[in-house]
Amino acid sequence: xxWITRLIERPSAILGRSxxxxxxxxxxxxxxxxxxxxNKEMExxxxxxxxxxxxxxxxxxxRARFLFDEGTFExxxxxxxxxxxxxFRDKKKYRDRLKEASKKAGxxxxxxxxxxxxxxxxxxxxxFEFGFMGGSMxxxxxxxxxxxxxxALERRCPYxxxxxxxxxxxxxxxxxxxxxxxxSAAAKRLQQERVPFISxxxxxxxxxxxxxxxxxxxxxxxxxxxxxxxxxxxxxxETVNQELPEGFQRAEFLLEHGLVDAIVDRRRLRPTxxxxxxxxxxxxxxxx
Amino acid sequence: xxxxYLEFERPIAELASKIxxxxxxxxxxxxNIAEEVARLREKRDRLIKQIYGDLNRWQRSQLxxxxxxxxxxxxxxxxxxxxxELHGDRAFADDGAIVGGVARFHEHAVVxxxxxxxxxxxxxxxxxxxxxxxxxxRKALRLxxxxxRFDMPxxxxxxxxxxxxxxxxxxxxxxxxxxRNLMELSALAVPVICTVIGEGGSGGALxxxxxxxLYMQEFTTYSVISPEGCAAILWHDRKYADQAAEALKPTxxxxxELGLIDGVIPEPMGGAHxxxxxxxxxxxxxxxxxxxxxxxxPRDDLLAARQKRLRGLGVFADER
Numbered sequence: 001x002x003w004i005t006r007l008i009e010r011p012s013a014i015l016g017r018s019x020x021x022x023x024x025x026x027x028x029x030x031x032x033x034x035x036x037x038x039n040k041e042m043e044x045x046x047x048x049x050x051x052x053x054x055x056x057x058x059x060x061x062x063r064a065r066f067l068f069d070e071g072t073f074e075x076x077x078x079x080x081x082x083x084x085x086x087x088f089r090d091k092k093k094y095r096d097r098l099k100e101a102s103k104k105a106g107x108x109x110x111x112x113x114x115x116x117x118x119x120x121x122x123x124x125x126x127x128f129e130f131g132f133m134g135g136s137m138x139x140x141x142x143x144x145x146x147x148x149x150x151x152a153l154e155r156r157c158p159y160x161x162x163x164x165x166x167x168x169x170x171x172x173x174x175x176x177x178x179x180x181x182x183x184s185a186a187a188k189r190l191q192q193e194r195v196p197f198i199s200x201x202x203x204x205x206x207x208x209x210x211x212x213x214x215x216x217x218x219x220x221x222x223x224x225x226x227x228x229x230x231x232x233x234x235x236x237x238e239t240v241n242q243e244l245p246e247g248f249q250r251a252e253f254l255l256e257h258g259l260v261d262a263i264v265d266r267r268r269l270r271p272t273x274x275x276x277x278x279x280x281x282x283x284x285x286x287x288x
Numbered sequence: 289x290x291x292x293y294l295e296f297e298r299p300i301a302e303l304a305s306k307i308x309x310x311x312x313x314x315x316x317x318x319x320n321i322a323e324e325v326a327r328l329r330e331k332r333d334r335l336i337k338q339i340y341g342d343l344n345r346w347q348r349s350q351l352x353x354x355x356x357x358x359x360x361x362x363x364x365x366x367x368x369x370x371x372x373e374l375h376g377d378r379a380f381a382d383d384g385a386i387v388g389g390v391a392r393f394h395e396h397a398v399v400x401x402x403x404x405x406x407x408x409x410x411x412x413x414x415x416x417x418x419x420x421x422x423x424x425x426r427k428a429l430r431l432x433x434x435x436x437r438f439d440m441p442x443x444x445x446x447x448x449x450x451x452x453x454x455x456x457x458x459x460x461x462x463x464x465x466x467x468r469n470l471m472e473l474s475a476l477a478v479p480v481i482c483t484v485i486g487e488g489g490s491g492g493a494l495x496x497x498x499x500x501x502l503y504m505q506e507f508t509t510y511s512v513i514s515p516e517g518c519a520a521i522l523w524h525d526r527k528y529a530d531q532a533a534e535a536l537k538p539t540x541x542x543x544x545e546l547g548l549i550d551g552v553i554p555e556p557m558g559g560a561h562x563x564x565x566x567x568x569x570x571x572x573x574x575x576x577x578x579x580x581x582x583x584x585x586p587r588d589d590l591l592a593a594r595q596k597r598l599r600g601l602g603v604f605a606d607e608r
Contacts, residue, residue: 085546085603086537090522139602146599168490168512170522173536174543177490177512178601181498184467185474185598192475208512210463211451211491216471230462230491231453235517239453249458259461 030054046266055223055266057203059105060112060129063162067125067270073116077147080140082109086173094171097133105131109140110165113148118160119274124152125160128202128209135165137209138172142179145213146186149197153189158196158277163214167207180212187216196280198273201228201251201260219276222251222260291561292355296339296347300558303332336558343507346530348539349515351507352487353449356561358568359418360387360402360445360485366568367575368393368400374434376427380460383424384415385448386496388431393443394576396583399435401428401496402445405486419452422465425495429469432476441479441579444496449514451492466495473498474598479582479590481575483553484508484540485560500594501578502548504540505567506555510548511538548601550578 027036032054042049046066047056058066064073088094110132114125126148128135145161152159168176190197199217201210203226211230214220222228229249237244247253254260264272293301307328310321343351351357364371368391376382388401403420406412428444435442451462473480473496480499488497488510504510515533516526523532540552553574556566582590 079607081605081607083603083605086535088535090518090532090535139604142602143604170513170518170536172603173512174510174538174548175546175601175603177494177510178548180467180491180494181470181474182598182601184470185498185595188471188475189595191471208491211466211495212470213467215461215464215467228463229458230451230466231458235453236455236458240455244455248455257459257461259464 030056048266053224053265055203055225057130057164059131060127060162061106063127064112064114064116064125066266067127067160067162068114068116068118068123069120073114075112075114076151077113077144078108080109080143081107082138082140082172084171085139085175086171088171088173090171097171101132105129108132109144110135110137110169111141111144113144113151115151115155115157118270118277121274121277122155122157123160123273123277124148124155124157125162127162128164130164130166130204133169135163135209136167136169136176137165137179137183138169138176139179141165141169142176142182145183149183149186149190152195152197153193156195158198158281159190160273161197161199161213161217162202163199163205163209164202165205165207165209165214167209177208180208183213184216187213191218194283196277198276200264200269201254202226204228206230206232218280219262220260221262221264221272222254223266224251224263226251228254228260294347294350294354296343300332300335300339303328303335307332333557336562340507340558344530344534345537345539345542346515346533348507349509349529349533351559352509354559354561357486358560358564359407360404360447362564363445363485363568363571364391364400364402366565367572368398371400374431377423377430379423379426381421381423383421383427385418385420385452386424386428388428390434390440393441394579396441396579397438398441398443398579399431400443400445401431402485403448403493403496405447416452418448419450420448420492420495421452421454421457422460422462425451425465425469428496429465429472432469432473432480436476436478439478441481441582442476442499443575443579444480444482444499446482446484446488446493446497446510447486448489448492449487450489451495466491469495470498474594475591477587477591479579479585480594481578481582483571483575484510485571488538489514498598500582500590500597501550503551503553503574503578504543504549505553505560505571506540507559508540509538510540510543511536546603 030049033052035051126145197217198219201222205228371391373389387404403418405418406415481501482497482499484504515529518532519528543549556563560567
């Protein structure tokens with residue numbers, strides 16, 4: 001067994017770290033089709049398996065790189081940090097969890113804001129970083145989303161949310177819950193001002209994030225096979241005490257039940273967004 | 289009504305049953321018994337004061353879902369006149385876990401909406417233990433919009449363990465239904481007054497909880513997750529619920545300190561379940577004032593203040 005086969009045997013060893021760009025010269029074993037893919041090739045196909053189309057999770061920084069035209073985007077609102085208003089402590093202190101998460105996924109908490117061009121159209125975007133405490137939404141995430149929306153309002157440019165979150169952050173208690181109300185209220189302002197808002201749900205988007213801002217886009221898109229829902233599958237299984245249907249809470253399930261507008265392959269995302277934003281911005285029957 | 293007692297209420301229960309036994313005895317010793325009963329009642333009241341004056345957060349969490357605690361429909365006849373329930377979401381079903389309708393409050397026409405748990409087993413099932421499905425939230429939204437069209441204040445009463453975590457709820461868009469309510473309530477063009485009267489369980493509570501005023505009764509909680517749920521995730525064991533309750537700081541007093549609510553509405557001695565009328569009187573006093581105040585507020589000011597309030601939620605550091 002050499003180092004390559006060892007890594008291939010344990011794809012999670014690589015994929016766990018693939019939140020950052022994959023290191024040079026490695027192969028990635030796709031957990032879905034089990035093919036070994038050269039990582040440069042994987043990167044070229046935006047972390048979508050070229051063999052089977054499996055959409056790997058992507059770190060926010062990579063997502064921004066995949067999304068915007070090269071050299072056009074700024075990374076903004078980077079100075080917000082979580083505090084510990086409840087002095088929360090479970091087995092670990094919240095403060096220590098924050099430090100660990102910062103080391104692993106950067107210091108910017110679970111949402112990153114950008115302003116950049118998508119095929120020439122300037123868009124304000126908030127992108128969840130699932131690697132930071134499971135993308136959980138606390139006060140910082142809520143504030144950043146609202147700032148991203150306010151930037152869109154000020155500049156009269158469209159707003160994009162890329163969601164990936166386990167839900168509200170327990171360690172900030174009811175303050176996290178209130179971020180649902182805060183972000184939803186800001187979404188209403190976008191709606192009132194006719195500023196287009198597209199929400200992209202990615203794997204996974206659950207709980208308080210799915211039950212607030214993530215489902216409030218004028219258009220709601222979802223990546224193939226993404227797990228999206230309110231209650232987690234485990235909680236539901238325990239509550240109803242039965243096996244869950246095949247594909248439950250997956251993107252295809254959502255589409256079938258009329259809960260999202262469309263499933264979009266990541267490799268088609270840029271042109272899709274550009275087209276949809278363009279269509280929402282045109283307003284041929286506008287009266288004033 | 290036969291009462292249920294929580295673990296920490298046991299000493300009160302013992303005294304209460306002694307008082308009941310003695311009161312039932314008559315005959316020659318009547319005078320002495322009356323004296324003894326009076327003495328025991330005094331003792332009981334001291335005990336209630338002592339126990340209720342020194343509750344930890346886990347005990348308060350349990351009180352918020354005390355089986356004898358008054359529910360929304362127990363308060364409706366005490367707070368409102370001419371209540372007419374309005375059913376259904378006009379699309380799928382009538383959710384028993386959320387009740388709504390029109391009513392009269394201090395001579396004003398209002399829309400009232402509240403979670404409703406069940407008292408006996410049959411009703412509990414019909415009401416799904418007060419855990420709404422999407423159609424419940426959609427019914428609530430329909431009634432909020434009715435209120436808006438006819439310039440009526442909205443009064444909501446929150447008491448749920450949370451939105452129903454079931455396959456059916458997910459199929460019909462639980463997340464979307466909750467999200468929609470949060471968004472529409474943030475700009476509903478009439479006064480909205482929300483009161484937690486029991487459990488404020490996460491998104492399922494918030495979906496009828498965004499407004500111009502938020503009050504909590506003294507022995508209620510409002511939290512992002514139940515103590516048991518939090519313990520299961522962070523301690524990997526539900527039996528640490530007491531520690532989770534401490535960490536989550538979910539009590540009315542906690543939320544007041546965090547600046548998230550407009551007031552704590554006191555409850556009668558021994559909690560709302562000990563004296564429903566007394567609890568309703570105190571609700572009426574606070575909510576009555578709030579309604580008058582908000583009805584006198586111009587619409588633009590009302591909506592601007594609500595947006596400002598929502599915009600300001602959260603605690604974070606800005607290191608610029």
